[in-house]
Amino acid sequence: MMSNPNKRSRMPTIKDVAKKASVSVGTVSRVLADNDTVKEDLRKRVLSAMRELNYKPNLAARALRTNSIDVVGLIVPDITNPFFAQLAKNIEMEAATRGQSVMLANSHDDPDTERTQVSALHDRAVSGIFVVAATDGSRPFTADIPIVSLDRRYGSYPLVATDQRDGSRKLAAHLHDLGHRKIAYIAGPEGMGVSRERRDGFVEQIEKLTSDDDPVELAIYHGDFSYDAGEAIGRLILESSPSERPTAIAAASDQQAIGVMRSARDLRINVPQDLSVTGFDDIALASLVVPRLTTLRQPIEDMASGAVERIFLPTEEQTDFAIRGSLVVRQSTAPPPSRD
Amino acid sequence: MMSNPNKRSRMPTIKDVAKKASVSVGTVSRVLADNDTVKEDLRKRVLSAMRELNYKPNLAARALRTNSIDVVGLIVPDITNPFFAQLAKNIEMEAATRGQSVMLANSHDDPDTERTQVSALHDRAVSGIFVVAATDGSRPFTADIPIVSLDRRYGSYPLVATDQRDGSRKLAAHLHDLGHRKIAYIAGPEGMGVSRERRDGFVEQIEKLTSDDDPVELAIYHGDFSYDAGEAIGRLILESSPSERPTAIAAASDQQAIGVMRSARDLRINVPQDLSVTGFDDIALASLVVPRLTTLRQPIEDMASGAVERIFLPTEEQTDFAIRGSLVVRQSTAPPPSRD
DNA sequence: CTGAAAGCGCTTACAG
DNA sequence: CTGAAAGCGCTTACAG
Structure with missing residues (x-):
């Protein structure tokens, strides 16, 4: 036998x-x-x-005795989103330094799936769960284990994220410095916290720099964070006559910005000579497109370490953690074309 | 208190x-x-x-009793590689249908790290481990749990992957059909199984289509699978005079192909009018670049389901599984420019 | 400083 | 068909 x-x-x-x-x-x-x-x-x-x-x-035996295993959970909307992939990688590395493995799950941006995933991880008695909340409104799970929101707030759990307002302010100031006075801003999905923050920071800074004798025209658009939305809105904006259209478009994500650049190329508008474009995130692709994209780098390593640190803190010390990103100036921004 | x-x-x-x-x-x-x-x-x-x-x-108690938990491990060189992210997502979905969670780890293409990761997953008594072997030569771990190689062979464990030769043959036939007779092929890193297979399939097919009165010129280059390698080699190839240079470049990965397109743009060579370019993988970006990339779609869903299926089979039934990909013709390929 | 023993929460022969 | 009991491999009071 x-x-x-x-x-x-x-x-x-x-x-x-x-x-x-x-x-x-x-x-x-x-x-x-x-x-x-x-x-x-x-x-x-x-x-x-x-x-x-x-x-x-035998780790299972130990887990049974101590009621805790050295595993943390990570739930993202979609691991194929380059930003989340980067985040996952850094969380994994950071967790590894503490001897923790990570269990990964995709919520597919679906609140019910997300809830199921959190619950499943909870059943497995993981030490803690990081969740990047689904876009479409989570139905948060009340767990008796530590949960930390990453990038976007999940329920009322502490949030580790980039200081969105600060980032947008930096981008706005950069465009204003270059001399742009007619600017379009493409925001993320309405009603999403991150979208609102980024947009408000941008508007805020522009208003701050505006004066009666140096006015700035600012138009706001909304769309999701994808390439396609960026391209569609970009086309919409850029189809107006050269004298009408903005000299700079700031997008709420790199993906949108790359979409905008595609629409500009289709319309034979040169970036950055005729149009400046900025993104947000600094995904790997941002430095691979032509021209390379000026953007706001999210401090992913710091987010990961801040999040991992917090998950092992007593609940009452699990405060929010907003981290400032840095402006990365590349070739997609320049002074506006001179007009006579 | x-x-x-x-x-x-x-x-x-x-x-x-x-x-x-x-x-x-x-x-x-x-x-x-x-x-x-x-x-x-x-x-x-x-x-x-x-x-x-x-x-x-209590899953830990059950695990202790039965000596198995409903968790599978997945080790990839780098989750930020879009192809691996796609793979991870599909593995996760497929595992979920069987009530399995997945533990993710990055080997960072480092054989020692990879070994450590496999060993760590083994210690956690996962039901099985999927590994996409590191580029630089794994030092495989001998485990008494099922292991399945994904995409690239790990040790001597069964491999689930795209039929690389078949895929390359399709691309070669496509270019030949279009009329290209002077072609450059950019292979992956020398010595890597996947690189060799893709290259050989391409060469094979071209040779098959070559006859004395209809000769084909084929030049082979090597470089890693990255954007940068593609760009560098692309520049090298394209810097020769228009009459010297190939009318088509087939790259061993989409990333390389996108790099090639960048170098072409820098040199003001139009794709596809002056130069056809093909990739391999069909990453998301392939349909986002301009022009959209003709490539070989890897059947990732089938790979995921095939791999998950195998991991739960008795070892002796864990055979290799090569899946044919499909040619996706987009705008980066066209007949060669007519020359007088 | 070390040993003997209880017990974590399950599953699974073994009886009946 | 169901119960009583052993035991998976650890950790941790409790004695000494």
Whole structure:
């Protein structure tokens, strides 16, 4: 009879180690826990027994006893979104430094799926869950484990995100500095917190820089964060006559901005000579398009470390954490064309 | 005294359910397992007790008993690579249909990290591990749990991947059909299985279509799969005089192909009028660049389902699975310019 | 400082 | 068909 080849062969247990080292299992467990007070020679015996047997603690047993496993959950709307992929990578790296693995799930931007995912992770007794809330309004799950919102607020859980207003202000100031006085702003989906923040920051800064003898014209559009929305709105904006149309378009995401650049190319409008374009995020593609995109770099590493740090803090110390991004000036922005 | 707010409140156990339903824990466990033979009225009592208590089985305890958890591991070189992100998403979806969660790790293309990750997942007693092997030569881990190679062979574990040769043949035939007789092929890194397969398939097909009175000139280049490599090699190829240079460039990845298109734009060579370009993979970006890229679509959904299916098969049935991709003709290819 | 023992919450032979 | 009981591999008071 063949044994099932998929069956894990019997692994050495703490008991085997104890026997080989002639100590009790308690002692083995203590050296495992790096416990203060195990006499050096016992400790050595145990360690070498572990090595000889190639002992690895059974994580499920430990989890059962301590009711916690070294796993954190991460839920994103869609891992194929380059920004979330970048975030996931950094969360994974940051978690790894703390000996935590990460369980990944996609909510597909669907609130019900999201809820199911959170609940499933909760059932698995993960140490904490990071969630990038779905665009379309979450139905947050009330869990008795730490949850941290990433990028977008999930329920009323603490939020780690870029300071959206500050970022938009920097972009607005950059365009104004270059001399643009007729600007279009493409915002994200209406009603989404992130969209609102970015838009308000931009408007705020423009208003601040506007005076009676140096007026700025600012038009606002809305669309989702995608390439396609950017392209459609870009076309809409740019189809007006050269004297009518803005000299700069600021988009609420890099993807939108790249869409805008495509529409400009279709209409034979040169970026940046005839039109400046800015994005937001600094996804990898931003520096790969031609011309390379001026944008606001989200401090993803800091977001990841801030989020991971918070998830292990006592709940009452889990405050919001807004991190300032940095302006990255590339080739998609320039002074406006001179007009006579 | 405040209790720690992070402590999970005591969850109802199988014992609580048993008591409430006035049955033994064994019986509860049996209804949990959807076990054949629990008399209907007991079954009902148990079910309603579970509902009332909002009982959720403790997965760690179950894992300890059965020595397996409903989790699979996935290791990719880099989740920010759009192809791997797409793959991860599909694996996650496919695993979800089987009630499995997925644990994600990045190897950063580093064989040692990869090994550590596989080992860590193994320690967690996952049901199986998918690995997209690191580019730079893995040092495979011998595990007593199922492992399936995805896209690139890991050790000697069964491989689920696109039929690379077939895909390249299709691209070669497409270019030849259009009339191209002077073609450059940019292969992936030398020594990598995938690179070799794609290249050989291409060469094979071209040779097959070549005859004495209809010769084809084919030049081969090598570089990694990145945008930058594509751009650099593209420039190298295209800097020769118009009569010297190829009328088509086939790249071993979409990223390379997009790089090639950038170099063409810099050199004011029009795609596809003066130069046809093809990629491989069909990443999302392929249909977003201008002109949209003709490429070979990897059947990612099929790869995901094939891989997940295999991981739950007995080892001896875990055969390789090569899936044919499909040619996606877009605007980056056209007949060669007519020359006098 | 160390050992013996209880117990985490399940599943599964074993009886009946 | 169901219950009583053993046991998965750990950790952690409790003694000494």
